[in-house]
Amino acid sequence: MATERYHPLFAIDLANVCSHYDSIASILGNSFRTNVRSAIQHVVDRPDSFGRMVGDFRGALVDHIPYVFVFTSDDDVPSIYDLHHAASDRADWFRRTMTSPSG
Numbered sequence: 001m002a003t004e005r006y007h008p009l010f011a012i013d014l015a016n017v018c019s020h021y022d023s024i025a026s027i028l029g030n031s032f033r034t035n036v037r038s039a040i041q042h043v044v045d046r047p048d049s050f051g052r053m054v055g056d057f058r059g060a061l062v063d064h065i066p067y068v069f070v071f072t073s074d075d076d077v078p079s080i081y082d083l084h085h086a087a088s089d090r091a092d093w094f095r096r097t098m099t100s101p102s103g
Helices: 012-023 028-044
Strands: 052-053 057-061 067-074 077-085
Touching: 012 028, 012 077, 028 057, 028 067, 028 077
Parallel strands: none
Antiparallel strands: 052 057, 057 067, 067 077
């Protein structure tokens, strides 16, 4: 059974941010990756403990770096959509929808 699902573009969001921090210092990129993994694990462990932002969308902050990922939770399985800088325009945070498993 899946513990979480990802929007196909989430990997691109993550790669772009990791690349940015890696270009500054590899330790920053590595720290960011570790903190994202930790935040995702917290969401998987207890998705309903995160506050709702708009409708069914919830947000989880990445520790020590001002990024938020947006997710929903259906039957305790988080669907992770986006990764955004916390100071970015929130109007774009909730536009993605999850594609069906069949494509």
